[in-house]
Amino acid sequence: MVEVTQIVLILVLVILSAISSGSETALVSINELKTKTLVKQEKKGAQALYRLKKDPKKLLITILIWNNLVNISAASLAALIALDIFGSAGLGISTGIMTLIILIFGEIIPKSYATNNNEKIALKVAKPIELLSKFLYPITTPLMKLSDWLTRAKKNNIPIVTEEELKSIIEIGEQEKIIEKHEKEFMHRIIKTGDTTAREVMIPRNKMYVLDSNMSVEKAMNHMIKSKYTRAPIIKNSNDNIIGIIHLKQLLSANQEGQGQLNIMKIARKPIFVSQKEIVGNLLRELQLKREHMSIVVDEFGGVEGLLTLEDLLEEIVGEIIDESEDLSKSINKIDDNTISIHGDTEIEKIEEYFKIKLTGVKEITNINGLLHNILKDLPKQGDKVEFQNLILEVKELRDNRPNKVIIKKK
Structure with missing residues (x-):
């Protein structure tokens, strides 16, 4: 005769089967990255979950042992009850009924629920599963070794996320x-940036702005002021022989200290050479650590291929960095019909284009900074006001000893 306790026991085993299936889905589906996030958030159960995820094979074997034990126990108990009621035909009846019950209530429903609530369930079951794993250790250990032997498993450094x-x-x-x-x-x-090399983003050798190693501080300063650059490699005889790096601020400072006739190599910094195959992300970190803004790109034989600046590397991450002299709408701010405010690096061509004029005697000068220096025969100072042909130029603001804001008025 069927006892109530037998029916209750079967129900308990089916519930345990459901918990086992749901736990398996929740624990397996939650990735290691999410697990680490939960640990940082100090969620209850996160530490146990993290320990379980460190050994996924052991976790899976533990849950499979538990799941199979409760399923087999439920099926066996149901078979005994069916045989008692229906005789020899009871085995087939119990097999059909229990298969349906375990499939629906022990697999489909709990796994579907766990899929939508994997984080919540994983945190709740992590500690109990960890305790179960320790309890089943004598069984799981030989099974893991057998699994490794059968599959010839090799440890691979698989990334958390590709x-x-x-x-x-x-x-x-x-x-x-x-x-x-x-x-x-x-x-x-x-x-x-993890795939981009230095060669792909460098300024080619034939387009580099360079200074000759024989230049004096004053000559190099005047040369650079007329350009749009604040740093330059120093060459000896050819672009393939770079022996130093100089910053405009170094030249300005040395000139102000009365060292205008000093050779620029006396104050130049040693160049940093990097391989053309070096990854951009690594280069950015290297320049940051060395507190440098420029590096020289070389091939496998040490020949110069080009140069790379910190700005070039940053543009690979944040997109193009527009300089004031690169965009007419940003470098020229209209005050009235005949007056504008500009940055000192704004090209003379753009001023000519804006006012629809043609200046003479400026063939060798590229920007307003160079024009001011050429007129004043000295470094422009805040408040300097000069007339040039049909223009009036006034230095309103300096930055790093260079005109940052200049007012230009057309006569």
Whole structure:
């Protein structure tokens, strides 16, 4: 005769089967990255979850042992009850009924629920599963060794998230309105720096702005002021022989101290040489650690291929950095019909274009800084006001001893 306790025991075993199936789905589906986030958030159960995820094979074997034990026990008990009621036909009846019950209530429903609530469930069951894993240690250990032997498992350094998966996460983040479009583009650029080499972003050797090693401080300063650059490599005889790096601030400072006739190599810094195959992300970190803004790119034989600046590297992450002299609408601010405010690095051509004029005697001068220096025969100072042909130029603001804001009025 069927006892109530037998029915209750079967129900308990089915519930345990459901818990086991749900736990398996929740624990396996939650990734290591999410687990580390939960640990940082100090969620209850996160530490136990993290320990379980460190050994996924042991975790899976533990849950499978538990799940199979309760399923077999439930099926066996149901078979005994069915045989008692229906005789020899009871075995087939119990097998059919229990298969359906375990499939629906022990697998489909709990796994579906766990899929949608994996974090919540994983945190709740992590500690009990960890205790169960310790209890079943004598069984799980030989099974793990057998599994390793059969599959000839090798330990691989598999990343938590692959590059393609990370890109997919970013795309989903944008679709779900978690991140903005510009943030997505920023993240994609950061990922790309892991594949981009120095050769791909460098300024080629034939386009480098350089200074000759025989130049004096004063001559180099005047030369650089007329250019749009604040740093330059120093060459000896050819572009393939770079022996130093100089900053305009060094030249300005030395000249103000009365060292205008000093050779620039006396104050130059040693150049940093990097391989053309070096990854952009690594280069950015190297320049940051060495507190440098420029490096020389060389090939495998040491020949100069080009130069790379910190700005070039940053542009790979944040996009193009527009200089004041590169964009007419940003470098020229209209005050009235005949007056504008500009940055000192603004090219003379753009001033001519704006006022629809043609200046003479400026063929060798590229920007307003160079023009002011040429007129004044000295470094421009705040408040300096000069007339040049049909223009009046007034220095309103300096930055790093260079005109940062200049007012130009057409007569």
